Amino acid sequence: MLHAEWKTSAHARARRSPLYVAMRDRSKNPVCEVCHAPLAGLTDPAELSVDEGVTCEACHAIRDVGDNAAEPQYTFDLQGNRKFGPYCDAKDNYFHKMGCAPAFRDARVCGGCHAFSMPLANGKSLPIITEFAEWRASSFGVSGTACQECHMPAETTHAATGTERKVRVAHHGFMGEKGEIVQKALGIVASAADHAGKLAVSVVLKNEGAGHAVPAGVPGRQVVVRVQALDEKGRAQAREERTIGRVLVDESGREVPFYAAIAEKRDERITPGETRTLAFELDAPRSGSVVIEVAWRSASPALAEALGVPAEERSMGKIEIPFGGQRTGKGREHLPKTVVARP
Ligand code: HEC
Ligand code: HEC
Ligand code: HEC
Ligand code: HEC
Structure with missing residues (x-):
């Protein structure tokens, strides 16, 4: 066993x-x-x-x-x-x-x-x-x-x-039975509010489950934070994505695999115990929902393409916050000042 x-x-x-x-x-x-x-x-x-x-x-x-x-x-x-x-x-x-x-x-x-x-x-x-x-x-x-x-x-x-x-x-699996340890890394809290005609979404990530920076591992690993505003039929109306990771570059400043790198361009990984807040502002329908997905990615799209290897993703958590419409009978301007949700 x-x-x-x-x-x-x-x-x-x-x-x-x-x-x-x-x-x-x-x-x-x-x-x-x-x-x-x-x-x-x-x-x-x-x-x-x-x-x-x-x-x-x-x-x-x-x-x-x-x-x-x-x-x-x-x-x-x-x-x-x-x-x-x-x-x-x-x-x-x-x-x-x-x-x-x-x-x-x-x-x-x-x-x-x-x-x-x-x-x-x-x-x-x-x-x-x-x-x-x-x-x-x-x-x-x-x-x-x-x-x-x-x-x-x-x-x-x-x-x-x-x-x-x-x-x-x-246990000799090192990442849990089925790799589920990746879901324990970050505490995720999201909130949404109407802000001057737009939907303001705040995502707070806390590294509360890892003994090192997240994402760990070889440079190029990423945490992807995806925020989408859906209408009542579930169709995406607006979408924004941010990535968190460590980027190593060559002489021309291009992201490259570590063995070809000469410098670190940036290191945005979340250190143990650190809390990171990301703010998004989306054009959104009057009613529907906002979906926040946080995922681990094995390699940045730039590296995956350069190496000809597909980037793998694993979910680290997902949150959905409905607003307006059938739930309240009103538009999203009636969204409470903030709606806080956890996965
Ligand atoms: C990456 C390194 C690593 C690999 C690979 C590895 N082990 Fe281990 N093994 C350890 C460590 C570290 C411990 C002590 C863990 C502890 O007690 O916290 C351990 C403990 C053990 C023990 C003692 C009982 C226990 O769990 O404490 C046995 C038996 C064992 N390993 C067998 C194996 C077998 C069989 C394999 C291959 C299928 C294997 N190990 C592969 C690192 C490794
Ligand atoms: C002999 C070298 C060696 C030792 C000792 C070793 N590792 Fe590793 N470990 C590796 C390598 C190499 C990889 C990357 C494997 C790959 O190519 O994906 C790795 C990958 C991992 C991963 C990623 C696992 C996954 O499924 O994605 C974890 C977690 C890990 N090691 C934890 C540990 C821990 C904890 C110990 C000590 C008990 C340990 N390793 C000891 C070489 C080692
Ligand atoms: C408090 C718990 C905790 C401790 C202590 C801890 N880790 Fe982790 N580790 C995690 C979690 C949670 C993840 C998943 C998040 C991630 O991949 O960034 C992880 C991920 C990893 C990975 C996966 C990287 C990848 O992308 O394949 C490696 C390798 C690893 N840890 C090695 C280590 C080593 C080596 C140590 C000790 C020096 C260590 N960890 C100590 C919780 C811990
Ligand atoms: C001192 C030990 C060490 C050496 C030398 C080393 N690696 Fe690793 N490598 C690791 C460990 C530990 C990990 C696990 C971290 C992780 O999972 O990302 C790893 C992970 C990786 C990964 C991610 C694997 C995967 O399947 O996603 C790649 C790719 C990699 N190394 C490539 C290389 C290449 C290419 C070289 C030689 C130029 C190299 N490594 C030399 C220790 C080493």
Whole structure:
């Protein structure tokens, strides 16, 4: 069952997700494999696990992670088929040969890969994967609430198929059963009011569920906020969209994949605990509804097009606020000063 959970995770696809393959092929940089296929080159290439990305073997071969460097460094131990894990009580495990690695209990075990910068020609470096650094600076890092608390919540299950013995195991899907963790990231509150003949919509986003900036991950990820005014038949009459993310650019100021970037143009991600208010003003019908959709997007449209890979979307929440018409018998000028709604 740990295996089935892991299979659904991006760790299992780390060497073959379409976005990764497109970027890896164009960057022609062998450094990618250090984290996306950590055992490539270290073990026999004929072994299946080498091609499977961030496998059980890869994580559980981490003997220690140095804590002094700005970016944590691993020590892999592939000797003697020992697997490392959080337990230092050798009886309570189902590895054949058990190694005790205290780093498994804290964020350092994630930090070795979830912290990455690229060297630039001017001698400086450009941060790329920033979750570990952001986490360390946040209240979660200060209180020692590790990545695992959110990404590997403990559940009680059978130790192995066919056994009655129950143990406490950490979920190995990393984004929840079906990726639903993405819906816990932002608290969303929306309000609408009539304003001088227009519909004024305010969307308040609070990063209350993530231990790092949102959207997390590789630069180019986006949070999309879409506001639409619909008439009573549900037809869109007006629409506006804003995106939140981090944009890296080349010499000409064009958004490019991180390996081709020379600078950060902007970073509008929402930091842990931060509240962001977005204001919209739409031409809207006298009656109908306003629909606010917040979605996670795997890559900005510019990057997706340049790489020839479709951008994926997942809902982070949706709010609908009806106004006027059958509900009140009046037009939207009779909308209360503000109508507040949550998903
Ligand atoms: C050996 C390197 C490595 C280690 C160790 C590692 N990760 Fe990852 N992780 C990756 C890579 C590479 C990806 C991106 C995979 C891809 O290409 O989509 C990733 C992706 C993820 C994702 C996105 C999952 C999804 O389904 O979208 C989460 C969440 C995550 N890691 C959390 C963690 C946590 C928590 C830890 C520590 C317990 C950890 N990782 C340890 C390399 C690693
Ligand atoms: C991205 C790194 C990573 C990958 C990949 C990974 N594990 Fe783990 N594993 C961990 C961490 C971290 C813990 C400790 C979690 C805790 O206790 O909070 C752990 C704990 C365990 C444990 C001890 C019981 C428990 O849950 O605490 C077992 C057994 C285990 N993993 C087996 C596997 C198997 C089998 C696979 C492949 C299907 C796998 N792991 C893949 C990081 C990983
Ligand atoms: C308080 C809970 C919490 C903690 C602590 C936390 N995360 Fe997350 N993480 C989230 C939520 C919620 C999301 C979904 C929102 C998003 O993708 O931005 C997420 C998303 C991610 C992603 C997905 C990025 C993507 O687009 O594929 C990665 C990778 C990740 N976290 C890694 C980490 C690592 C590494 C740590 C520890 C250094 C950590 N997280 C600590 C809650 C948490
Ligand atoms: C130090 C470790 C490390 C190195 C080196 C690294 N990555 Fe990653 N990469 C990660 C982690 C961790 C994630 C997970 C964050 C996320 O889910 O966006 C990730 C995510 C990605 C993603 C998003 C995957 C998806 O399926 O959406 C792409 C694409 C990517 N990396 C490309 C590359 C390329 C190309 C290189 C080499 C030029 C590279 N990476 C080098 C750690 C690394």
